[in-house]
Amino acid sequence: MKQKATEYKRLLTVLVAAMAMVFALGLAGCGGNSSSSSDSGSADAAAADAITLIAADSTAPGSAGNQWQLAFKEALEADSNGAITVDYHGNGELGGDADTQTQLQANDIQIDVTQPATLVSFVPGFAVFDAHMVFATSTPEANDKVLNGDNAFSQGLQKSAEENNMHVLGWLQNGTFRQVTSNKNLATLDDFKGFQIRTMENNNHMAFWTALGAEPTPLAFAEVYISLQNGTVEGQENATDTSVGNSFQEVQKYLALTNHVLYANVMLVSKGCWDSLSADQQALLEQACKEATAKVAPTLGQLDQDSRKTMTDAGMEIIEYGDDFFKAVQENADVQKLNDSIDEQSGGLLTILKDEIAKANA
DSSP states (O other): OHHHHHHHHHHHHHHHHHHHHHHHHHHHSSSOBOSOTTOOTTSOHHHHTOEEEEEEOOOOTTSHHHHHHHHHHHHHHHHTTTSEEEEEEOTTTTOOHHHHHHHHHTTSSSEEEEOGGGGTTTOGGGGGGGSTTTTTTOOHHHHHHHHHSSSHHHHHHHHHHHTTTEEEEEEEOOSOEEEEEESSOOOSGGGGTTOEEEEOSOHHHHHHHHHTTOEEEEOOGGGHHHHHHHTSOSEEEEOHHHHHHTTGGGTOOEEEEEEEEEOOEEEEEEHHHHHHSOHHHHHHHHHHHHHHHHHHGGGHHHHHHHHHHHHHHTTOEEEOOOHHHHHHHHHOHHHHHHHHHHHHHTTSHHHHHHHHHHHHHO
């Protein structure tokens, strides 16, 4: 028995050491090198530098974020002639947004796609996207100049991301928005008073709905469907394709076109991975992201319309608002106070964002 115990301890020690080595290697770079160090000097350079990037997200199958990741994987593997491969895990396979972002910071995964609101607790600068109605009058083309161009806003946001072990690779949007689904008829602004809405666990989002008189309840996304079904909450807010991807049309009566937050996805790279890449490899990732964006962005408008049709075909009613509604929200004293706070939280990025949007739309 004593001998068996000794052998077991020795085996356990070896296993723990091996796991520690794997973890350390994961932090040091961008995944495994698939070639042998004994290859001759004439071996193909791309093969010698072959790496695998682990990509993950919690996007629903068929959603914009999911399509973007798949298009990025296809483009990167093709552009690198197979020297860089992507091991993609979507639909929350490796955990929710907080899980994948924690893994990204630790370089346990290398690529993540998410919406900016989920990042605020990890990167303070992303609080700028919690300001509501900022993009309401901006064109998709102007948005792209601001988000994917080289300007004071994109530089400031990148600095905030890199200070927190993330690197922004690119943005996906096409002028569509997060909307509200509800079992309460939200015909007027007054109807939002007492409205029980599920939100992310994001203090700025909760403060916005509270400013309108609603009662925000943060719930894990996996709990939303059953909570809508059993009446724990009356509604939720998301892009239409996300709502359809999670079958909310089965348990909701109304789609309220509140246009409160720009529907944008951001693609992030672990900074530990990014810094370990050569300039050529970094360029390949940037190019693949641009190709994926060019492929998916034009489909977002149609995806939004198709999602709305799926909802109405399921019996949901669409509620639309006039300019008076949006003006009243923007002039709400508590909303203005919240936006001042967001500007402070983001290190002044909201002021810079507004300036860049104005220039891009001029």
